[in-house]
Amino acid sequence: MLNKVVIFGVGLIGGSFARALKAAGAVKHVVGVDRSEAFLSRALELGIIDSAAETGKAVSDPQGQTPAGYRFEEAIAGADLILLAAPVAQTARILASILPHLDASTIVTDAGSTKSDVVAAARAVMGDKVRQFIPGHPIAGRETNGPDAAIIDLYQGKKTVLTPLAENDPAAVERVASAWKACGAIIHTLTPEEHDKVFAAVSHLPHLLAYALVDDIERKPHSDLLFQYAASGFRDFTRIAGSSPEMWRDISLANQAALLTELDAYLAQLTRLRASLAAGDAAALEATYVNAQRARRQWIETIEAAEPPQPKDAAAE
Amino acid sequence: MLNKVVIFGVGLIGGSFARALKAAGAVKHVVGVDRSEAFLSRALELGIIDSAAETGKAVSDPQGQTPAGYRFEEAIAGADLILLAAPVAQTARILASILPHLDASTIVTDAGSTKSDVVAAARAVMGDKVRQFIPGHPIAGRETNGPDAAIIDLYQGKKTVLTPLAENDPAAVERVASAWKACGAIIHTLTPEEHDKVFAAVSHLPHLLAYALVDDIERKPHSDLLFQYAASGFRDFTRIAGSSPEMWRDISLANQAALLTELDAYLAQLTRLRASLAAGDAAALEATYVNAQRARRQWIETIEAAEPPQPKDAAAE
Numbered sequence: 155m156l157n158k159v160v161i162f163g164v165g166l167i168g169g170s171f172a173r174a175l176k177a178a179g180a181v182k183h184v185v186g187v188d189r190s191e192a193f194l195s196r197a198l199e200l201g202i203i204d205s206a207a208e209t210g211k212a213v214s215d216p217q218g219q220t221p222a223g224y225r226f227e228e229a230i231a232g233a234d235l236i237l238l239a240a241p242v243a244q245t246a247r248i249l250a251s252i253l254p255h256l257d258a259s260t261i262v263t264d265a266g267s268t269k270s271d272v273v274a275a276a277r278a279v280m281g282d283k284v285r286q287f288i289p290g291h292p293i294a295g296r297e298t299n300g301p302d303a304a305i306i307d308l309y310q311g312k313k314t315v316l317t318p319l320a321e322n323d324p325a326a327v328e329r330v331a332s333a334w335k336a337c338g339a340i341i342h343t344l345t346p347e348e349h350d351k352v353f354a355a356v357s358h359l360p361h362l363l364a365y366a367l368v369d370d371i372e373r374k375p376h377s378d379l380l381f382q383y384a385a386s387g388f389r390d391f392t393r394i395a396g397s398s399p400e401m402w403r404d405i406s407l408a409n410q411a412a413l414l415t416e417l418d419a420y421l422a423q424l425t426r427l428r429a430s431l432a433a434g435d436a437a438a439l440e441a442t443y444v445n446a447q448r449a450r451r452q453w454i455e456t457i458e459a460a461e462p463p464q465p466k467d468a469a470a471e
Numbered sequence: 472m473l474n475k476v477v478i479f480g481v482g483l484i485g486g487s488f489a490r491a492l493k494a495a496g497a498v499k500h501v502v503g504v505d506r507s508e509a510f511l512s513r514a515l516e517l518g519i520i521d522s523a524a525e526t527g528k529a530v531s532d533p534q535g536q537t538p539a540g541y542r543f544e545e546a547i548a549g550a551d552l553i554l555l556a557a558p559v560a561q562t563a564r565i566l567a568s569i570l571p572h573l574d575a576s577t578i579v580t581d582a583g584s585t586k587s588d589v590v591a592a593a594r595a596v597m598g599d600k601v602r603q604f605i606p607g608h609p610i611a612g613r614e615t616n617g618p619d620a621a622i623i624d625l626y627q628g629k630k631t632v633l634t635p636l637a638e639n640d641p642a643a644v645e646r647v648a649s650a651w652k653a654c655g656a657i658i659h660t661l662t663p664e665e666h667d668k669v670f671a672a673v674s675h676l677p678h679l680l681a682y683a684l685v686d687d688i689e690r691k692p693h694s695d696l697l698f699q700y701a702a703s704g705f706r707d708f709t710r711i712a713g714s715s716p717e718m719w720r721d722i723s724l725a726n727q728a729a730l731l732t733e734l735d736a737y738l739a740q741l742t743r744l745r746a747s748l749a750a751g752d753a754a755a756l757e758a759t760y761v762n763a764q765r766a767r768r769q770w771i772e773t774i775e776a777a778e779p780p781q782p783k784d785a786a787a788e
Contacts, residue, residue, distance in 0.1 A: 293702050313700065342700075355688055356701040360708045362744065363680060368763035370740040371672060381770045383630065383659075384673040385610050390707040391677045395767050399760035406748060406756055417745055421738070423687040427679065428734055431723060439723055443716035446685035450712050453698045 156181045156234040156333065160207070162248050164188045164197035166296060167265045168239030169304025172202050174337035177306045185229045189240075197301040205229075230255035235333060238264035243404045246275040249287075253280060262287045263330045267353065267401075269317045269346035271408040285321035288330045289346060290314055291353075292339060310338035317346040354412035359420060361402050362413070364395040473498045473551040473650065477524070479565050481505045481514035483613060484582045485556030486621025489519050491654035494623045502546045506557075514618040522546075547572035552650060555581035560721045563592040566604075570597060579604045580647045584670065584718075586634045586663035588725040602638035605647045606663060607631055608670075609656060616715075627655035634663040671729035676737060678719050679730070681712040 159175065161168040164186040175181040186203035188194050194206040207229030230236070230252045238248055245264065252262070266272045269289050276287045294312040296303060314334040318327045331341045344352065371380050406413055430438035476492065478485040481503040492498040503520035505511050511523040524546030547553070547569045555565055562581065569579070583589045586606050593604045611629040613620060631651040635644045648658045661669065688697050723730055747755035 293700065295703075315700070348696075352697055352700045355691070355697050356705050360684065360705055362748075363684070363741075364708060365760045365763040366740050366744055367677065367680070367737065368767050369759045370737055372762060372766035374672070374736075377766075379665075380669055380672050381766075381773070383610065383632070383669050384770065386612075387711045388673050388677055389771075390710045391681060392763075392767055393707045394704045395760075395763045396771075397764070399757055399764050402760055403753055403757040407751060407753060410748060410751065414745070414749060417741070417748070419691075420684065420687055421741060421745070423683050424680075424734070424738060424741075427683055428731070428738070431679075431727060431734070432731060434724060434727065436720055436724060440716055440720040442686045443682045443712075443719055445689060446682040446709075446712045447714070447716050449689035449694075449698075450685050450709055453701065454706075454713075456698070 155179075158183045158185065158233045158235075159333075160185045160187060160229055160233045160236045161203065161239060162187045162237065163239035163241075164193050164203060164301050164304075165239070165299045166303040166308070167292065167294075168237060169197060169200075169202045169301050170294075170306070170308035171237055171239065171265070171292075171333075171337060172197075173304050173306045174309055175333065176201075178336040180333065180336035185224060185233070187226070187229065193301055197304075200301055200304070202301055202304055226251070227255040230260070231257060233257070233260045235329070236260060236262045238262070238266070241401060241404060242266040242268055242272060242408060245272050246279050249276060249279040253283065256283065256286065258286075260286060261326050261329055263290045265290060265292055267291060267357070267405050268408040269349045273317070273319065273346045284319065285323065286326065287319070288322055288327050289317045289319070290330060290334070291317070291349065292334065294339075307338060309334065312339055313342050314339040315342045315344055315349055317344055317349050350409050350412045351415075354409055354416045358402075358405055358409055358413050359416045361394050361397065362406060362417065363420070364392045365399075365402070368392050368395045472496075475500045475502065475550045476650075477502045477504060477546055477550045477553045478520065478556060479504045479554065480556035480558075481510050481520060481618050481621075482556070482616045483620040483625070484609065484611075485554060486514060486517075486519045486618050487611075487623070487625035488554055488556065488582070488609075488650075488654060489514075490621050490623045491626055492650065493518075495653040495655075497650065497653035502541060502550070504543070504546065510618055514621075517618055517621070519618055519621055543568070544572040547577075548574060550574070550577045552646070553577060553579045555579070555583070558718060558721060559583040559585055559589060559725055562589050563596050566593060566596040570600065573600065573603065575603075577603060578643050578646055580607045582607060582609055584608060584674070584722050585725040586666045590634070590636065590663045601636065602640065603643065604636070605639055605644050606634045606636070607647060607651070608634070608666065609651065611656075624655060626651065629656055630659050631656040632659045632661055632666055634661055634666050667726050667729045668732075671726055671733045675719075675722055675726055675730050676733045678711050678714060679723060679734065680737070681709045682716075682719070685709050685712045 159181050161172055161184060172184045184203045185205050185207050186194055186197050187207045197203045198206055205224060207224040208226050236252065238245060240248060264272055269291060272289055277284050280287060292309055292314040294308050316327060316331060334341060371377055374380060427442060476498050478489055478501060489501045501520045502522050502524050503511055503514050504524045514520045515523055522541060524541040525543050553569065555562060557565060562583065581589055586608060589606055594601050597604060609626055609631040611625050633644060633648060651658060688694055691697065744759060
């Protein structure tokens with residue numbers, strides 16, 4: 155049982171973590187921190203958080219404490235676990251703001267989509283205290299955001315990747331893992347570098363490719379005609395191009411090296427396919443298409459076999 | 472009211488056309504032709520077709536007529552409308568087989584995903600009789616196939632593109648349009664060349680890109696690790712890589728010139744984005760992502776506004 159958990163960012167990711175912990179009876183008190191006062195009020199109203207903390211900025215206000223909750227330093231002190239669920243570009247700023255108030259027994263983790271850059275920021279800001287920081291990445295999400303998007307079972311049966319550091323105490327890593335397991339997640343462990351290579355290939359590159367295609371079509375003189383005939387295949391292929399441009403700009407740059415490697419491999423692959431197409435090489439085209447269809451079918455079968463059945467309210471039982 | 476319609480290919484596309492015409496009371500008798508005896512039997516059983524015709528090959532059998540239906544030449548003679556819903560690579564062979572039995576009043580149309588190659592085949596095979604051939608392409612489909620996949624409302628509210636030829640009698644074009652309208656489709660008209668350019672951009676290129684990505688990942692030494700962490704974004708992005716490799720090999724080659732043009736534009740776009748990423752040019756990346764998100768959102772809003780509500784069984788009323 156965790157006595158006090160502090161969540162930076164009370165939207166989909168942080169809010170769902172809080173809801174799941176509460177539903178599992180794994181936490182006594184959740185404190186929310188957010189740049190948005192509206193999000194904090196709504197998270198309180200929905201019972202996602204038990205109290206709201208003043209942000210570092212608001213604490214400098216002479217009025218001090220808010221009616222709903224803590225002064226910022228009081229929120230941090232004595233926390234068992236702090237989750238950073240704000241955009242990754244804010245990681246360094248948030249870590250710097252909590253550092254002066256951080257107890258030696260408090261564990262800090264995050265939910266960012268990239269890990270090497272987060273680890274570099276944590277090392278730069280926290281110094282020796284980086285041993286208290288266990289980087290993580292829950293592989294779950296939706297296109298919605300804000301406290302109203304937070305749900306109890308977002309992480310049920312989904313993977314959470316932890317990328318522990320050499321400095322971390324194994325017991326601290328286990329406590330973060332336990333919290334995610336209480337949310338229904340399955341824990342996987344990678345190094346930060348492995349994590350970033352894997353997600354460059356299966357997530358970051360597809361996002362870039364989808365954005366690139368829609369932008370390419372939109373800039374053609376006859377784009378209206380083209381969009382008029384785009385159908386369900388196009389809709390699914392480009393769904394991820396509906397994601398937040400700011401978030402994906404940051405992820406692309408945070409994972410620049412791995413993403414460039416994957417993009418270059420893909421460009422080489424397209425160049426090969428182009429040559430096959432130009433040569434009218436039916437066998438070469440078919441070999442690529444057949445291999446892709448077979449591999450995708452096998453992947454779908456594997457994930458469908460691996461995903462446990464998800465009864466409604468399973469996490470609430 | 473059409474007296475006799477002959478459908479080559481009694482699967483998803485042809486079978487749904489037959490079902491919709493029947494539901495609308497727009498046809499008296501549907502004859503099915505298919506390479507697969509099992510598909511023909513099933514289509515009869517399901518009431519999709521009223522009789523099955525021997526294929527050209529089977530007609531050479533001395534036993535002649537099947538219990539269920541027509542000899543091939545009898546099926547073609549006196550037909551009001553013949554729909555080719557078989558793979559496009561079979562177009563020339565099918566047209567050649569029907570030509571000797573084709574009445575002057577019979578209209579022939581098709582449902583192929585490419586049009587310039589179909590028109591070229593029709594001109595080569597049919598000669599003057601190409602005036603009886605009105606090329607078409609219903610923009611509807613699913614990943615399932617066979618007679619059991621055929622549904623009444625597949626075309627309800629969807630576009631069917633006709634690409635009429637200079638030789639076509641406008642009244643004949645109107646009869647094909649009427650049949651599709653009876654199925655609930657909305658008629659659009661393009662030239663065969665316009666059609667192929669449009670679908671190269673919004674359908675054929677995305678298929679090639681999706682196949683290329685899955686194949687690229689599958690050939691990496693650590694592909695098992697990569698597939699393990701692929702999630703819902705990857706699933707949607709690559710859904711079209713689950714399509715028939717043979718069908719898409721044929722489409723890629725049938726629309727080679729237009730597809731090469733689109734692929735080259737996309738390669739140039741990726742090369743620009745690669746340079747922005749390598750330079751750490753956040754503004755350039757963001758501009759592309761923002762434009763893509765905005766364009767996609769606008770497209771989704773437009774299609775949602777344009778698509779009529781689809782009550783269940785609307786086509787059956």
